[in-house]
Amino acid sequence: MFKLVAIDIDGTLIDDDFKVSKRTVDKIRALRDRGVNVTLATGRTYRSAKQYTDILNIDDPIICYNGALVKDNSNGNIIYDARLPLDISKKIIGFGEKEKLDIKVYTDDTLYVEDDDERTREICKNHKIDYKVIGKLSENIEKGAQMIILIEDEERIREIRKKIDSMDIKNVSYTMSTPRSLEFGAPGVNKGNALKVLADKYGIESKEILAIGNSLNDLGMFKYAGTGIAMKNSDRILLEEWDKVSEYDNNEEGVFHILDKYFD
Numbered sequence: 001m002f003k004l005v006a007i008d009i010d011g012t013l014i015d016d017d018f019k020v021s022k023r024t025v026d027k028i029r030a031l032r033d034r035g036v037n038v039t040l041a042t043g044r045t046y047r048s049a050k051q052y053t054d055i056l057n058i059d060d061p062i063i064c065y066n067g068a069l070v071k072d073n074s075n076g077n078i079i080y081d082a083r084l085p086l087d088i089s090k091k092i093i094g095f096g097e098k099e100k101l102d103i104k105v106y107t108d109d110t111l112y113v114e115d116d117d118e119r120t121r122e123i124c125k126n127h128k129i130d131y132k133v134i135g136k137l138s139e140n141i142e143k144g145a146q147m148i149i150l151i152e153d154e155e156r157i158r159e160i161r162k163k164i165d166s167m168d169i170k171n172v173s174y175t176m177s178t179p180r181s182l183e184f185g186a187p188g189v190n191k192g193n194a195l196k197v198l199a200d201k202y203g204i205e206s207k208e209i210l211a212i213g214n215s216l217n218d219l220g221m222f223k224y225a226g227t228g229i230a231m232k233n234s235d236r237i238l239l240e241e242w243d244k245v246s247e248y249d250n251n252e253e254g255v256f257h258i259l260d261k262y263f264d
Contacts, residue, residue, distance in 0.1 A: 002036065002262060003204045006063070006195055006221055007255060008213035009042040009052060010177070012231055015251045018126060020055055024256040028056050031263060039063060039198060041191045041213070041221055043147070043177045045109045046071050048127045061201075065106060065147040066175055066217045067194035068185045080197045082186035083107075083144040088171050092148050092184050094138040095167070099160060102151035103137055112141060148184040157182060175217040179235055183217065192220030212258055214238065214250065229258050 041063035207226035222228025233249035248254035
């Protein structure tokens with residue numbers, strides 16, 4: 001019997017219109033009534049993720065920024081918080097500026113950007129994110145980031161990934177939530193390590209955990225959990241690493257079907 005379920009948000013819990021189906025909501029609420037802990041594990045900010053715990057009516061801790069932050073959803077207390085040092089943050093940002101990439105810096109529920117553009121406004125509206133325009137990021141960022149994202153087209157990101165791997169950047173880890181982005185965090189930051197923090201808090205063994213996701217940034221929690229299930233719509237880079245895949249995608253109530261299979 002699983003005692004903890006970890007669910008990614010984008011491309012997993014929600015459909016392409018940012019909605020959670022009624023059957024999924026009802027199923028998750030029923031699990032909570034049975035004493036099963038349900039945590040959302042996401043690359044989003046805490047505030048952005050909390051809108052979905054409100055819909056689900058659950059108050060379990062939320063894993064944010066790909067595991068850099070674990071925050072108690074019942075009282076707002078921070079359980080775990082890992083940040084990139086300021087100098088390393090500036091080094092990554094400076095590299096992104098030199099390569100002319102789209103750069104997004106997240107710290108304390110705020111997105112920092114260089115310019116105010118339509119795409120930033122759209123993302124912040126859809127994800128309910130506060131943002132600040134501060135000009136050149138490498139010069140004006142004042143504290144270490146919880147997450148830095150470099151964004152470009154898929155082919156260019158593959159090239160950038162090779163460059164990053166060849167660089168001597170210590171005290172950093174990175175993952176991908178889409179084939180178009182590289183997402184940087186402090187050393188050891190991933191959803192799997194954050195899930196272990198929660199498992200230790202609850203006294204739960206890894207074999208008692210079910211994890212559901214659709215991107216490479218979910219691989220860490222798949223490896224840590226007793227059972228990890230990738231959505232049918234999962235990114236190719238995840239499916240190259242993981243072969244336990246649902247027959248349903250996020251527009252077909254995939255999470256509901258997975259939970260219905262494992263919880264009678």
